[in-house]
């Protein structure tokens with residue numbers, strides 16, 4: 001189990017940042033991702049593996065308006 | 066053609082040069098008494114009010130009294146760009162703000178527009194323009210910055226609709242060549258602005274590539290209605306002094322450096338970020354739908370199965386590509402997209418081939434999903450006519466969505482609507498209603514143009530519609546229609562919309578992602594902090610003449626990793642750019658903190674101004690129930706699991722409750738949260754429990770002018786003061 005924006009999400013071996021984004025249906029392009037206090041660059045979403053028990057923040061930057 | 070316009074009055078002046086972003090004088094024109102004046106701008110005025118909306122409000126304060134209503138002659142439309150307006154090195158520096166006492170809200174309203182008007186006004190020698198009085202018949206106000214004269218001319222136009230009059234005036238006040246027309250800009254409204262309270266101000270720039278006049282809008286609040294009430298058909302400004310250093314900045318090199326850096330970011334990153342250069346703000350269409358935020362059927366739902374018909378890719382195909390669509394020189398974000406060679410299908414322009422500005426996201430939603438029409442061609446045509454007739458597309462769409470729901474619920478029928486079938490999605494009949502509004506064809510069309518707040522009363526009195534039910538879903542706050550995001554999903558956005566100075570427009574704060582998706586604002590204090598910072602930060606754009614979009618619709622490549630999430634949302638590097646370019650133009654030495662302080666001064670002044678006009682207290686911060694949550698079973702059932710969980714989160718077990726009971730229990734809890742939010746926000750802003758800025762706060766800000774303090778002292782009550 002990991003935490004994504006304060007809510008629990010089932011974890012699986014090899015889970016990447018991109019998998020979480022898909023699972024949460026986050027289609028917004030301007031995302032900032034932090035895993036346990038370390039930032040992940042957008043170019044590394046597909047390859048960054050998330051460890052079990054991680055605290056993940058997926059921040060949507062404000063846009064529009 | 067200018068010779069064909071009969072001269073009514075003329076005044077000559079000495080155009081003053083721009084120095085460090087200011088001309089140091091403002092222009093006053095009274096079209097009724099035909100008086101003109103140049104008013105000096107003091108150092109204190111610059112320090113306390115900065116410019117733009119700040120200057121507007123200061124001049125408006127001095128012009129009106131507490132009894133002034135929108136159609137009184139002393140009401141003004143005040144237009145000002147601000148010290149950075151006209152900068153060409155940094156993207157997004159051509160905006161003006163217009164302020165006035167609004168026909169919809171009976172208090173101050175401020176609305177911004179792109180186009181070339183404000184930079185040309187500055188080059189003509191003025192930091193602001195006050196339009197006061199009422200003419201006897203239609204006039205054109207001409208500000209000739211080349212010759213140093215102001216003229217009031219008799220309008221020769223029978224057709225005052227925006228595209229007609231704007232094209233003609235670019236022709237009339239230039240030598241007729243394509244190149245020369247860009248030294249002219251026109252502000253106009255249109256026929257519907259005479260018949261409804263939703264009148265917008267159209268502001269033009271000449272598109273030398275397309276060889277047409279383009280229209281941008283200060284859409285909201287009814288400024289166009291006031292313009293036509295004053296019998297001003299158009300305001301024209303002309304100046305040939307365009308140069309690369311309009312503001313005579315102290316340090317042009319800094320402007321160039323910061324500008325070049327942002328140009329590079331836009332060039333390298335826009336295609337992966339917001340695609341502003343290819344599709345503009347409609348990049349949000351499917352994103353808002355995905356997150357249940359796209360207003361659909363009068364904000365009942367946030368999603369619709371037909372989203373693919375209005376997907377941003379569809380609009381990308383309709384917008385002409387490959388043309389740099391900046392609404393002012395130097396804006397490489399270039400989001401002012403247009404549909405070229407569009408053949409009009411209905412109404413008085415039927416068969417004409419035109420260029421249509423936009424539609425922007427707000428219009429895609431308002432004159433689209435919110436009224437149940439998922440047909441881009443219809444939205445483009447509705448957008449064209451709204452601009453041409455001079456009505457705000459947001460109020461028009463949200464107002465129509467209210468009408469559709471009243472019709473669907475049987476509160477109004479064909480008997481009342483003049484035979485129109487106004488169910489959601491009835492595209493042809495809705496288009497016909499736009500045309501009927503423009504000419505004030507019947508009492509129904511006139512009633513609709515009064516806006517939702519007055520419509521509720523009229524429908525109840527005239528047609529027997531149930532007022533209390535309409536109160537639930539009439540999406541207005543402080544008298545003006547809600548813009549195009551579903552607010553019921555975020556407590557912080559209730560504040561972003563309904564705890565604002567002027568009503569539910571999204572320019573103060575857009576907190577839905579921070580609050581609802583990112584979960585960055587868990588407590589009321591966190592929400593209040595955001596509802597303090599963002600409105601004040603965003604107010605700053607309106608003081609200096611900048612467009613907000615290059616702040617956060619593009620961000621540096623490392624923004625998301627170089628800063629903690631809470632800070633990254635503020636795009637710190639861009640904020641520093643703003644500090645730097647402000648200092649580089651004006652020679653001042655402000656910090657990031659002072660930038661917010663500059664806004665806070667004007668923000669609180671405007672709040673007291675509203676108090677002076679008999680508004681601006683807690684009771685005026687109203688919210689319709691649909692902004693808090695579902696009000697009818699179909700809304701709840703569309704997301705049953707989600708709302709059941711929402712109910713659990715406020716301590717109510719949904720099992721065993723009927724849908725109606727669930728709705729009532731959630732509404733009850735959310736109304737309590739709404740009052741808690743008000744308390745937290747008022748406290749953080751330095752206001753008392755009644756939403757009035759305290760004298761202490763005004764002193765802290767240096768805004769304790771005697772006339773301002775006396776308004777507060779007149780209304781503040783001991784029982785509303787916080788204990789600590």
Ligand code: SF4
Nearest residue numbers: 157391392396400612
């Ligand atoms: S970002 Fe768009 S609206 Fe803003 S100044 Fe540039 S073109 Fe105009």
